[in-house]
Amino acid sequence: MNWNKIEEQFFKILTGVCTVGIMLVLVTILGVVIYRGLPAISWEMLTKTPEGGFYLGESGGIFNAIMGSIWLALGATLMAFLLSLPLALFMNIHMKRHPKRLTLLRLLLDVLWGIPSIVYGAFGFTLMMFLGLKASLLAGIITVGLLIMPVMTRAFDEVLRNIPTGLLEAAYSLGSTRAEVAFKVFCRQALPGFITAILLAFGRGIGDAASVLFTAGYTDNLPENLSDPTATLPLAIFFQLSSPVPQVQERAFAAAFVLTFIVLVVSVGGRLLIGGFKKFTL
Amino acid sequence: MPILKIQNLSLSSGKHEILKNINLEIPRNKVTVLIGPSGCGKTTLLKSLNRLIDLYPELKVSGKILFDGDEDILNTRRDLTQIRQKMGLLSQRPFPLPMSIYKNVTYGLRIQGVRNRKKLAEKVEQHLREVALWDEVKDRLHSPASRLSIGQQQRLCLARGLAVGPQIILADEPTSALDPISSRVIEEQFMKLKENYTIVVVTHSLRQAKMIADYVVFMYYGEIIEQANRDDFFNHPKTERLKIYLESGH
Numbered sequence: 001m002n003w004n005k006i007e008e009q010f011f012k013i014l015t016g017v018c019t020v021g022i023m024l025v026l027v028t029i030l031g032v033v034i035y036r037g038l039p040a041i042s043w044e045m046l047t048k049t050p051e052g053g054f055y056l057g058e059s060g061g062i063f064n065a066i067m068g069s070i071w072l073a074l075g076a077t078l079m080a081f082l083l084s085l086p087l088a089l090f091m092n093i094h095m096k097r098h099p100k101r102l103t104l105l106r107l108l109l110d111v112l113w114g115i116p117s118i119v120y121g122a123f124g125f126t127l128m129m130f131l132g133l134k135a136s137l138l139a140g141i142i143t144v145g146l147l148i149m150p151v152m153t154r155a156f157d158e159v160l161r162n163i164p165t166g167l168l169e170a171a172y173s174l175g176s177t178r179a180e181v182a183f184k185v186f187c188r189q190a191l192p193g194f195i196t197a198i199l200l201a202f203g204r205g206i207g208d209a210a211s212v213l214f215t216a217g218y219t220d221n222l223p224e225n226l227s228d229p230t231a232t233l234p235l236a237i238f239f240q241l242s243s244p245v246p247q248v249q250e251r252a253f254a255a256a257f258v259l260t261f262i263v264l265v266v267s268v269g270g271r272l273l274i275g276g277f278k279k280f281t282l
Numbered sequence: 283m284p285i286l287k288i289q290n291l292s293l294s295s296g297k298h299e300i301l302k303n304i305n306l307e308i309p310r311n312k313v314t315v316l317i318g319p320s321g322c323g324k325t326t327l328l329k330s331l332n333r334l335i336d337l338y339p340e341l342k343v344s345g346k347i348l349f350d351g352d353e354d355i356l357n358t359r360r361d362l363t364q365i366r367q368k369m370g371l372l373s374q375r376p377f378p379l380p381m382s383i384y385k386n387v388t389y390g391l392r393i394q395g396v397r398n399r400k401k402l403a404e405k406v407e408q409h410l411r412e413v414a415l416w417d418e419v420k421d422r423l424h425s426p427a428s429r430l431s432i433g434q435q436q437r438l439c440l441a442r443g444l445a446v447g448p449q450i451i452l453a454d455e456p457t458s459a460l461d462p463i464s465s466r467v468i469e470e471q472f473m474k475l476k477e478n479y480t481i482v483v484v485t486h487s488l489r490q491a492k493m494i495a496d497y498v499v500f501m502y503y504g505e506i507i508e509q510a511n512r513d514d515f516f517n518h519p520k521t522e523r524l525k526i527y528l529e530s531g532h
Binding site: 096097164165166167168169170171172173174175176177180184185188189279280281 | 329332334337339363364366367369370371373374375377379380381382389390393394426427428429439442443446
């Protein structure tokens with residue numbers, strides 16, 4: 001065996017081991033969540049709010065946290081979307097004239113992306129005080145919305161950047177205005193990538209505990225309007241896992257299972273949706 | 283009267299002069315071919331005509347381009363969409379819009395506000411026939427344009443441009459990415475289309491220039507070295523540079 005072959009074999013094994021290792025971690029996480037969570041799941045768990053003594057192992061469920069998380073993540077994703085789409089379009093259509101400012105803005109967004117979510121939580125809390133809000137669904141939505149906005153904007157931005165200039169020139173040559181290029185051509189070409197970006201942001205938003213700790217609060221009731229505090233699944237996991245009662249700890253895994261399941265359903269649904277649009281793109 | 287009159291057009295990017303004092307008249311309902319080595323400014327000249335150069339703000343432009351004798355295209359107060367609707371662009375590689383074949387052709391009309399379905403359907407058939415694509419796609423008008431072969435896509439892009447109702451067709455090496463048969467189809471379309479349209483083509487192929495051109499312009503490093511009608515151009519080149527270029531080309 002010559003040296004080249006040994007080298008090739010070595011890297012083949014190295015990359016293989018890394019791949020298998022990562023798969024293993026993923027499978028183990030899912031395995032533990034399913035193994036410990038599934039037995040604790042019951043219809044009551046999914047459809048009832050906590051009753052007295054729930055945190056000591058008595059009856060009730062985490063319906064409050066499930067609905068709270070869904071509302072919060074949907075609201076935050078919507079808010080982030082409303083901010084991110086115009087921003088990403090602005091960056092790729094109008095700001096192309098100013099490459100330096102564009103680089104700076106991208107750097108800023110990357111920094112925002114990297115800020116730990118507990119900092120967003122603290123910021124959200126300050127903002128909440130300033131606006132005179134109490135811990136509520138709205139405050140949670142605003143905080144998580146800000147948290148996932150940079151993720152979504154940069155993901156949108158990357159999608160738009162990869163659109164060929166030729167397509168842009170073609171669209172302008174047909175007499176399109178800037179708005180028509182943005183909404184009729186850019187967005188359509190970018191739709192599959194956009195959906196992926198939204199899912200990514202939704203996934204990060206629904207799973208974050210630190211940012212909602214101060215801002216959304218926690219309650220055993222369902223939120224009835226935006227100014228009610230709300231429970232969330234990550235915090236439900238946190239509180240139950242910190243309990244000394246074994247049944248309650250099992251329920252934490254059940255809550256983790258539910259959270260993972262929601263993200264999975266949303267991702268798979270999104271993929272199916274993308275398939276329908278992708279055939280039209282270049 | 284020439285349809286386009288380019289007067290003292292200069293264009294630079296920073297210190298780099300891309301076009302130097304270009305003076306050129308584009309004759310109406312003829313095929314004008316721009317040839318010259320890569321990077322000599324042919325494409326930039328073409329893109330100045332429908333002001334696609336506006337997309338590149340680092341470019342500094344001076345001079346005039348008169349359309350139909352009076353309107354200066356480069357006047358920044360002019361309505362860009364109107365200028366661009368008068369000129370269809372065919373680029374090196376086809377870029378079909380991310381929609382169906384049908385919607386690609388109707389795009390230009392719909393943004394002009396045409397909503398009448400019957401009229402749109404007529405236009406689709408008319409222009410797809412014009413580029414000899416109708417028979418190939420009539421049964422799958424609503425399937426994605428991206429599924430067509432690259433040669434078909436280029437013809438679709440031509441049909442899409444024609445549907446807007448331009449007077450001029452600008453083509454930037456329109457056949458360089460195509461196989462010989464698809465290239466031939468595009469060339470034949472140009473020969474037919476010049477009855478109703480003025481065509482400006484950038485090409486690297488001397489064979490193509492000889493076949494389709496009425497008038498040929500030779501550019502070299504941002505300047506026009508020589509221009510003449512086809513027969514004079516190829517049979518009696520005046521400058522040394524053009525002689526060398528013609529001898530080395532094919």
